[in-house]
Amino acid sequence: MSKQEIIICKDLDDSLSQAVNRCSHDRLFILTDTHTHNLCMPVLSGISALDSAIEITIGAEDVHKNIETLASVWQTLSEKGATRHSLLINLGGGMVTDLGGFAAATFKRGIPYINIPTTLLSMVDAAVGGKTGINFNGLKNEIGAFAPAVYVLLETEFLRTLDSHNFFSGYAEMLKHGLISDYEHLNELLAFDTEHIDYARLKELVARSVQVKEHIVEQDPHEHGIRKALNLGHTVGHAFESLALMENRPVLHGYAVAWGLVCELYLSHVQTGFPREEMRNVVQFVKENYGTFIFDCKQYDTLYGLMQHDKKNTAGVINFTLLHGVGDICLNQTADRETIFETLDFYRECMGC
Numbered sequence: 001m002s003k004q005e006i007i008i009c010k011d012l013d014d015s016l017s018q019a020v021n022r023c024s025h026d027r028l029f030i031l032t033d034t035h036t037h038n039l040c041m042p043v044l045s046g047i048s049a050l051d052s053a054i055e056i057t058i059g060a061e062d063v064h065k066n067i068e069t070l071a072s073v074w075q076t077l078s079e080k081g082a083t084r085h086s087l088l089i090n091l092g093g094g095m096v097t098d099l100g101g102f103a104a105a106t107f108k109r110g111i112p113y114i115n116i117p118t119t120l121l122s123m124v125d126a127a128v129g130g131k132t133g134i135n136f137n138g139l140k141n142e143i144g145a146f147a148p149a150v151y152v153l154l155e156t157e158f159l160r161t162l163d164s165h166n167f168f169s170g171y172a173e174m175l176k177h178g179l180i181s182d183y184e185h186l187n188e189l190l191a192f193d194t195e196h197i198d199y200a201r202l203k204e205l206v207a208r209s210v211q212v213k214e215h216i217v218e219q220d221p222h223e224h225g226i227r228k229a230l231n232l233g234h235t236v237g238h239a240f241e242s243l244a245l246m247e248n249r250p251v252l253h254g255y256a257v258a259w260g261l262v263c264e265l266y267l268s269h270v271q272t273g274f275p276r277e278e279m280r281n282v283v284q285f286v287k288e289n290y291g292t293f294i295f296d297c298k299q300y301d302t303l304y305g306l307m308q309h310d311k312k313n314t315a316g317v318i319n320f321t322l323l324h325g326v327g328d329i330c331l332n333q334t335a336d337r338e339t340i341f342e343t344l345d346f347y348r349e350c351m352g353c
């Protein structure tokens, strides 16, 4: 997989013009959703490198991350004369960068694309690392490809208009990056004043967070080994996310990850010796900022079943990424039913549900 260039923008106009000029192309397309069409396209309006760009706007939110939307993007590319030498810019959150990336990866067997993520979650996770795809058959990201953007342009000014739920959703992935990297980064994340956001400081934290992911992806782009570190918090987190969806009370991905981190740090504590004090610090942060996902012991079997069906598993054995310490990663761990139930007991007790 070719390496993608990640640019922390000082001036989006400048960075985007350079990126577009460096990717030689015959036609230029820009993919937005209804939100980014209204909120973010105006920010790009004076950029002369985009003068000839053809905008394709799709429906917003995960419900549109499907084969019909993908086909509509292929259709417009075709009708508007896109060739193998055309360039696509994805402007949006993870739904736009995932679907747009996959449209680019598959149209005429692949055209180059640039990501401009506009949410914290997409800046620190979805838009970086080359995973693209759509939901299919009720399963998230079931169809997709590893296909990195040529450039990812990070303009943290977009974050000023992000609501607090979407801020914290992205911040959970940053906490995960802190946990799998080093104490210094984890502690600066835990100490960050999330009530009165200093955007210059946030930009530095985002840059560091992306660096953590980039370093891992470079070593293992196709997730055969160390890239699984990025799944910390996600085995239980995905089960919470699916249960919430089944019960018609959907939660944002990052919230499920934050609650999943609480469980998987407890598992790390009992199985791989993660220090109690560090676990407590993270649990406290999650409790204060994410509230609690409420369930009772009658739902343990459902949660266990959901963990068994996670696509990261082989032969029904639940696969966890755990930690021995901050930055000390233990891949391919598992836990039996009893320990998982004990973990859910711990979660309910410490989170007060």
Ligand code: GLY
Pocket: 125, 126, 128, 129, 131, 227, 230, 231
């Ligand atoms: N979101 C985890 C990864 O990119 O591998």
